[in-house]
Amino acid sequence: MDQLLAALADPERLKLYARIVLQALPPREEDAPTVRKHLGRLISAGLVERRPDGSLTADASVFRRARPAEPAAAGVPRRLTGFFAHGRLTSIPVRPVVRRELLEHLTETLFAAERSYTEREVNEAFRTVHDDTSALRRYCVENGLLVRERDGSSYRRVTAVSG
Known part of the structure; x- marks a missing residue:
């Protein structure tokens, strides 16, 4: 909500x-x-x-x-709050473990699991939190959180995330 x-x-x-x-x-x-x-x-x-x-x-x-968010589940995970200001991502974590946690959070909150997205839609979603959409898109693909079709026509969120 x-x-x-x-x-x-x-x-x-x-x-x-x-x-x-x-x-x-x-x-x-x-x-x-x-x-x-x-x-x-x-x-x-x-x-x-x-x-x-x-x-x-x-x-x-x-x-x-829409349901009101639960206080504990609302917003950004506590470990990631330092990377956000006013609802926007201020920097992408350098440490791979923390970056992966951030990317998991973003893909779960920005993309529905049951649909495909064009590159433009992926960029529009990422742009709501950070201007470097290509870096976020690339990191998500490299980390197996988004799967890109071979022809580059669409992206899909991976539902089974392995830590």
């Missing part, structure tokens, strides 16, 4: 969400840098989904399914 509210807290993002709900967002506007940034946040929060044909859709049932 907190993630949904945080995603809609920004007035510009709220307006963008309303335009998507009303199907009033021309496709050409999606490429504007500020729109892409806000769109990535809406997608990662589960408020907006990109259909296979590239169009955007908003499903209001996400609000019915």
